[in-house]
Amino acid sequence: MQQIFPGEVFANTADFDHGIRQLLPRYDEMLEVITRCLSSTTRRILELGCGTGELTLKIFQRFPDAEIISLDYSPRMLQCAGNKITSAGYQQRWTGIQADFGEWANNPENLAIGSGFDACVSSLAIHHLDDPMKLKLFQRISASLSQGGYFGNADPTLPESSVLAEVYQSAREEWAAQQGTNLGAVRAKLGSSSQQGYSSQDQLATLDTQLQMLVKSGFKTVAVPWKYYDLAVFSAWT
Numbered sequence: 001m002q003q004i005f006p007g008e009v010f011a012n013t014a015d016f017d018h019g020i021r022q023l024l025p026r027y028d029e030m031l032e033v034i035t036r037c038l039s040s041t042t043r044r045i046l047e048l049g050c051g052t053g054e055l056t057l058k059i060f061q062r063f064p065d066a067e068i069i070s071l072d073y074s075p076r077m078l079q080c081a082g083n084k085i086t087s088a089g090y091q092q093r094w095t096g097i098q099a100d101f102g103e104w105a106n107n108p109e110n111l112a113i114g115s116g117f118d119a120c121v122s123s124l125a126i127h128h129l130d131d132p133m134k135l136k137l138f139q140r141i142s143a144s145l146s147q148g149g150y151f152g153n154a155d156p157t158l159p160e161s162s163v164l165a166e167v168y169q170s171a172r173e174e175w176a177a178q179q180g181t182n183l184g185a186v187r188a189k190l191g192s193s194s195q196q197g198y199s200s201q202d203q204l205a206t207l208d209t210q211l212q213m214l215v216k217s218g219f220k221t222v223a224v225p226w227k228y229y230d231l232a233v234f235s236a237w238t
C-alpha cells in the first residue's frame with residue numbers, strides 16, 4: 001500500500017474529492033455548516049489542514065472578499081488546493097503554507113502568520129492529533145482569534161459505546177451503497193500512513209471530551225450546530 005501522510009486518506013490525491021464523498025455521509029452539507037456559522041463581517045480566516053481546498057472554496061464562494069491563510073503539511077494536498085483556488089480566481093486572496101498545525105500550537109513564534117483572526121476553520125484534520133495536542137491547539141486558536149471570533153471544526157468523533165460504533169459503521173455502509181459503491185471498494189483506494197510530525201492515523205475523542213476542551217481553552221460559547229452519527233461540526237466563539 002502506498003505510504004501517505006495521516007489525513008491525505010487516498011493513495012492518489014486525485015481520488016480525494018470523489019472518494020471522500022463516498023466514504024463520508026453528507027460531506028458537503030457538513031462543510032457548508034461551517035461556512036454558514038461565519039458572520040457576515042468575517043474577513044481574515046485561518047484554515048488548518050486545507051487538503052484539496054474544498055472547504056476553502058466553499059468559504060470563498062460565500063465570502064469572495066475574505067483572506068484565507070491555509071496550513072497543511074502535505075505538499076501534494078496544498079498543490080491540489082492551490083490549483084483549484086487559482087482556477088476559481090481566488091489566488092490573490094489565498095495564502096497556502098506548508099506547515100504542521102501541531103508545531104504552530106507549540107511554537108507559534110516559528111510561523112509568522114500573526115493573530116487577530118476573525119475565524120479559524122478546520123475539517124477532518126484535527127482528529128489526527130492526540131488529546132493533549134488537541135487541547136493545546138484549541139488554546140492556541142482561542143488566543144489567535146479576535147474578540148467574538150469563531151472556531152468551526154468538522155471531525156469524526158469517538159463512539160461512546162460499542163453499540164454506537166456498530167450503528168455508525170452501518171450508517172457509513174448504507175451511505176456508500178446509496179452512492180453506488182461499497183466501503184470495501186472505496187477503502188481499496190486508501191493509502192497507508194504512520195506518524196508524521198504531530199499527526200498519526202485517527203486519534204478520535206468523544207464529542208463531549210472535545211467540548212470540554214473548548215471550554216477549558218477559554219471559549220465563551222460552545223455549540224454543536226450539526227451532527228450526523230459520528231460526524232460532528234462543533235463551534236466555539238471567543
Ligand SMILES: C[S@@+](CC[C@H](N)C(=O)[O-])C[C@H]1O[C@@H](n2cnc3c(N)ncnc32)[C@H](O)[C@@H]1O
Pocket residue numbers: 005006007008009020048049050051052053054055071072073074077099100101102122123124125128197198199
Ligand atoms: C482528510 S483531509 C481534509 C481536507 C479538507 N479540510 C476537507 O475537508 O476536505 C485532512 C488534511 O489535514 C492535513 N493534516 C493532517 N494533520 C496535519 C498537521 N498536523 N498539520 C498540517 N496538516 C495536517 C492532511 O495533510 C490533509 O490534507
